[in-house]
Amino acid sequence: MKRHDIYTLPILIWLSLFFTIPLSITVIMSFMSSTPYGGVTLPFTVGNYVEIMKGRILAILWRTIRISALSTLITLGLSLPVSFFMATSKWKNLLLMATIIPFWTNFIIRIFAWIFLLGNNGMLNNILIQLGIVKNPITFLYNSWAVVVVIVYTYLPYMILPIYSAMEKFDFSMIDAAMDLGATKIRAIFKVMFPSIKGGITAGILFVFIPALGSYAIPELVGGRDSVMLGNLIAWEITTARNWPYATALSNILFVSTALALFLYLKIQGSDGK
Amino acid sequence: MDKDGAVYSVELENVTKIFDESTVAMKNVSLKVKKGEFFSILGPSGCGKTTTLRIIGGFETPNEGTVRIDGRRVNNLPPNRRPVNMVFQNYALFPHLSVFENIAFPLRLKKMTESEIREKVEYMVELVKLKGQERKFPRQLSGGQKQRVALARALVNEPRVLLLDEPLSSLDAKLRQYMLMELDRIHDEVGITFIYVTHDQAEAMSVSDEIAVMNNGVIEQVGTPPEIYESPANTFVAGFIGETNFFVGKVVDVSSEYLKVETRFGILTCYKDKEAKIGDTVEFMIRPEKVYVTKNYPPQNMNFLRGKVDQLIYLGSHTKYYIMVENTLIRSIKQHTRYWMDESTISWDDEVYVWWNPDDSYLIKVTGG
Ligand SMILES: Nc1ncnc2c1ncn2[C@@H]1O[C@H](COP(=O)(O)OP(=O)(O)OP(=O)(O)O)[C@@H](O)[C@H]1O
Numbered sequence: 058m059k060r061h062d063i064y065t066l067p068i069l070i071w072l073s074l075f076f077t078i079p080l081s082i083t084v085i086m087s088f089m090s091s092t093p094y095g096g097v098t099l100p101f102t103v104g105n106y107v108e109i110m111k112g113r114i115l116a117i118l119w120r121t122i123r124i125s126a127l128s129t130l131i132t133l134g135l136s137l138p139v140s141f142f143m144a145t146s147k148w149k150n151l152l153l154m155a156t157i158i159p160f161w162t163n164f165i166i167r168i169f170a171w172i173f174l175l176g177n178n179g180m181l182n183n184i185l186i187q188l189g190i191v192k193n194p195i196t197f198l199y200n201s202w203a204v205v206v207v208i209v210y211t212y213l214p215y216m217i218l219p220i221y222s223a224m225e226k227f228d229f230s231m232i233d234a235a236m237d238l239g240a241t242k243i244r245a246i247f248k249v250m251f252p253s254i255k256g257g258i259t260a261g262i263l264f265v266f267i268p269a270l271g272s273y274a275i276p277e278l279v280g281g282r283d284s285v286m287l288g289n290l291i292a293w294e295i296t297t298a299r300n301w302p303y304a305t306a307l308s309n310i311l312f313v314s315t316a317l318a319l320f321l322y323l324k325i326q327g328s329d330g331k
Numbered sequence: 332m333d334k335d336g337a338v339y340s341v342e343l344e345n346v347t348k349i350f351d352e353s354t355v356a357m358k359n360v361s362l363k364v365k366k367g368e369f370f371s372i373l374g375p376s377g378c379g380k381t382t383t384l385r386i387i388g389g390f391e392t393p394n395e396g397t398v399r400i401d402g403r404r405v406n407n408l409p410p411n412r413r414p415v416n417m418v419f420q421n422y423a424l425f426p427h428l429s430v431f432e433n434i435a436f437p438l439r440l441k442k443m444t445e446s447e448i449r450e451k452v453e454y455m456v457e458l459v460k461l462k463g464q465e466r467k468f469p470r471q472l473s474g475g476q477k478q479r480v481a482l483a484r485a486l487v488n489e490p491r492v493l494l495l496d497e498p499l500s501s502l503d504a505k506l507r508q509y510m511l512m513e514l515d516r517i518h519d520e521v522g523i524t525f526i527y528v529t530h531d532q533a534e535a536m537s538v539s540d541e542i543a544v545m546n547n548g549v550i551e552q553v554g555t556p557p558e559i560y561e562s563p564a565n566t567f568v569a570g571f572i573g574e575t576n577f578f579v580g581k582v583v584d585v586s587s588e589y590l591k592v593e594t595r596f597g598i599l600t601c602y603k604d605k606e607a608k609i610g611d612t613v614e615f616m617i618r619p620e621k622v623y624v625t626k627n628y629p630p631q632n633m634n635f636l637r638g639k640v641d642q643l644i645y646l647g648s649h650t651k652y653y654i655m656v657e658n659t660l661i662r663s664i665k666q667h668t669r670y671w672m673d674e675s676t677i678s679w680d681d682e683v684y685v686w687w688n689p690d691d692s693y694l695i696k697v698t699g700g
Pocket residue numbers: 350351354355356374375376377378379380381382383530
């Protein structure tokens with residue numbers, strides 16, 4: 058073996074063990090048929106994909122993208138000012154801690170906290186009724202909006218951290234410089250700060266958008282019939298219908314759409330940067 | 332040229348800047364900078380130089396006092412509406428923009444046409460000698476080149492005043508000297524007011540029309556370089572600008588031109604720069620280049636002390652002598668001229684005479700006693 062082969066060997070093993078093999082299995086499985094008891098069997102077929110395309114999958118795929126994109130956008134809108142505030146604050150480290158602390162609580166527990174907050178017997182409704190603002194509880198939960206709110210809440214730190222880290226490295230005297238040269242503060246931020254923290258924004262968008270596409274627990278717990286996402290469909294096929302080939306086909310479609318979204322985003326992102 | 336006829340380009344009137352109870356960065360600072368001057372603000376680290384510049388630039392608002400530019404009160408104008416531009420200590424070049432675009436930045440904000448922009452940027456590139464570097468990005472430039480870009484970008488807007496915050500501090504000694512001369516040339520060429528902040532007295536002395544010496548948020552003295560060097564207002568200025576020898580003592584005799592002062596070295600004569608009477612406590616100084624060190628007995632009417640050579644530092648163009656007299660080091664600098672009065676060489680531990688002409692001393696302070 059040549060020397061460089063030895064050096065690349067560990068990464069090759071790593072990639073095949075944890076990436077190539079599982080992916081190959083799902084690809085192969087998605088072209089097989091299911092047995093009545095949840096097994097998989099030959100012959101190879103494209104039936105699963107044909108079946109998917111015939112069903113309401115496109116609507117669900119489109120909804121998955123829509124909910125994820127909207128959540129990502131809101132997360133970004135919240136993270137920019139928050140990160141700016143954090144990066145310019147005296148208590149940087151304290152605020153950074155405050156962003157990370159929610160991670161210490163289990164993800165599912167945090168979703169239940171939202172149910173406790175927004176449910177029909179939840180805190181918010183109780184307060185509203187006590188104050189006499191409404192007579193009957195408002196149904197905040199079990200719709201796409203609830204899903205968006207909880208996705209935003211859950212993934213906010215993943216957006217804040219890379220943006221904060223980029224802003225923290227940003228030399229704020231450049232804003233002074235831009236203002237000195239005639240820019241208003243807002244223009245200075247857009248013209249000088251944004252190009253410098255682009256990397257952080259990109260990372261944040263990917264860190265939020267990609268896991269949002271694969272959301273399962275959030276729509277399951279706070280969503281309703283109008284907010285079923287691809288992840289829920291896949292889970293249903295595996296646990297209830299026990300149709301692994303169909304589920305893996307769905308997951309491959311999710312994989313391809315994620316890769317496509319990523320590719321498109323990086324393409325657009327790369328083209329405006331000189 | 333001056334629409335308003337104001338004499339002063341920048342005026343600070345009793346400006347005080349308090350960051351918090353413990354940090355008073357500027358105390359009652361008043362300054363008048365004449366149009367077209369190369370004006371330096373000189374002082375040790377943390378004395379409030381940057382704060383003064385930022386007050387003029389509009390990045391900080393004074394707690395008290397008035398800031399005027401070209402005779403107009405600007406206290407409430409934001410930086411983008413003041414006719415001044417600043418060269419930042421770390422250059423603050425925009426990393427995502429090329430040299431050309433960095434310089435064009437203020438012009439694009441003004442929505443100038445492409446041809447106007449090209450013309451102005453090219454003029455600036457010519458002025459700061461950056462021809463051929465326009466397409467490069469800041470990370471591809473040397474320190475000196477970055478400096479030039481920052482300068483060009485600050486000048487392209489044709490400000491009335493250019494503020495420079497220690498612009499040369501990150502360059503090496505040789506380049507610093509060269510860029511300083513370049514700054515001087517550019518100042519002559521554009522003819523606007525330069526306000527230059529530095530903690531390096533040699534820098535300030537070599538190019539300034541006037542220098543303000545600042546310490547602890549207070550302006551200690553404003554004057555031309557010779558004024559500041561030859562007749563410092565107080566001990567701080569005397570000590571900060573170059574090396575010097577201080578003497579303190581009680582006046583024992585007063586004549587029309589001289590004072591006789593009883594010091595711990597005995598009675599010394601000093602020139603009467605200020606009025607004083609017998610019994611007053613005075614402080615006077617003598618610059619090292621006016622102090623002679625010889626083995627021979629000094630000429631008549633000189634102040635002289637006897638001491639031992641503690642250290643001598645040969646520096647090519649001159650030699651520094653440190654002579655121990657009564658547990659105090661007296662400094663002397665000797666130029667290497669061919670016809671030196673005392674040809675005998677002086678070396679370590681030699682017993683020598685240290686002497687100077689009383690006319691060369693300067694009386695800094697008189698305290699009535
Ligand atoms: N934004 C600020 N908040 C609080 N204190 C400040 C601020 N800016 C400056 N100071 C304080 O004000 C004083 C003067 O600072 P300034 O930056 O003007 O000094 P300087 O003379 O420019 O020093 P240097 O030569 O080190 O740059 C210092 O004690 C500094 O700590």
